[in-house]
Amino acid sequence: MTKRNVGVLLVGHGTRDSIGTEQFFQLAELLKRQLPSIPVEPCLLEFQSPSIAEGWDRLGRQRVTDVRVAPLLLFAAGHAKSDIPGLVQQCQATTPGVSFSFARPISRHPAIIELVCDRLQHSIDAMERPAERMALVMVGRGSYDPCAQADMRVLSEIVANRLAVTNRATAFYAMAEPRLPRVLKQIATSITARQSGESILVHPHLLFEGRLFHAIAQQVDEVRDQFPDVTIHLSQYLGPDRQVAQAIAGRLELSKQDETP
Known part of the structure; x- marks a missing residue:
């Protein structure tokens, strides 16, 4: 069986708030520490860059052939069920050799x-x-x-x-x-x-x-x-916390067989 090179596309909603945007990228760094042997590319659905298409292309340049899409959403609603899948499918259509799957929102992890x-x-x-x-x-x-x-x-x-x-x-x-x-x-x-x-x-x-x-x-x-x-x-919102990164990693359900490109 051909080995698949796994990478993670972390998809945030996006905000015009500069602090909120910075916190998203801080969380992406925490997730990278959780998954040191797997490429992680952060991207945003709207308002800020990089876009989902840009994140997908960055994983492709790292020879990723199996994209695990992690929607950074607390619950499954319109963005998780429709908007993000639609954009990811558009990306996959331009790179037919690359497969993808979706992790569940972090919800009640x-x-x-x-x-x-x-x-x-x-x-x-x-x-x-x-x-x-x-x-x-x-x-x-x-x-x-x-x-x-x-x-x-x-x-x-x-x-x-x-x-x-x-x-x-x-x-x-x-x-x-x-x-x-x-x-x-x-x-x-x-x-x-x-x-x-x-x-x-x-x-x-x-x-x-x-x-x-x-x-x-x-x-x-x-x-x-x-x-x-x-x-x-x-009280305080969740923020870029190690436990949020832990929840995302848990939802990805990665195994020891997942390969680094």
Whole structure:
């Protein structure tokens, strides 16, 4: 059997935010450390370079004949199911000797769950409040795809159970219900009425810095202004972390037989 030279095409969504773009490339370097014997080429779906076609060509120049496409997406929605596959198929049509396969989005990979819990535990420790005095709101970007919405809700339940937080909710920034401002107002109103003294911890389930993170932070600030007696804390997004790279590598399911060109 002819050996196939394996390479990884890491596909990010792309952002106009310079910090978010830099964080994507930082993560690509972490993935390269996870996979030292396999070529890894980062590329972006939109807004920034290199494009998917440029990343594909770079792997070709390294004699890669088996491209493992890793969509850097938290959940499987339109980009993972349609946009990225369509562009990759266009690339493959120009290089018929090169095959490709897709890794699943990192979704609820154990390393992602661990990282979310780490981010939230750091916030809980800083707030100096026990879990029973905390309301957790997990907020996702949102999608019209019902499977992506369900994945976010399941992740929320897993994380809340790990942290022993009983008062929990899932919200979305856009394209799905319930929206973050409504959820925050409902919880803050309940806390105020009960005079429970609970705090609200909001986790923005995003990969990098960018417009979405700042928009979510603004929504949190607006609810803070409306409920000055309720402490609302915004935790950190995932960022270019070793555990994100570990999740990507795990989804690729590479074996020892995968060859370096």
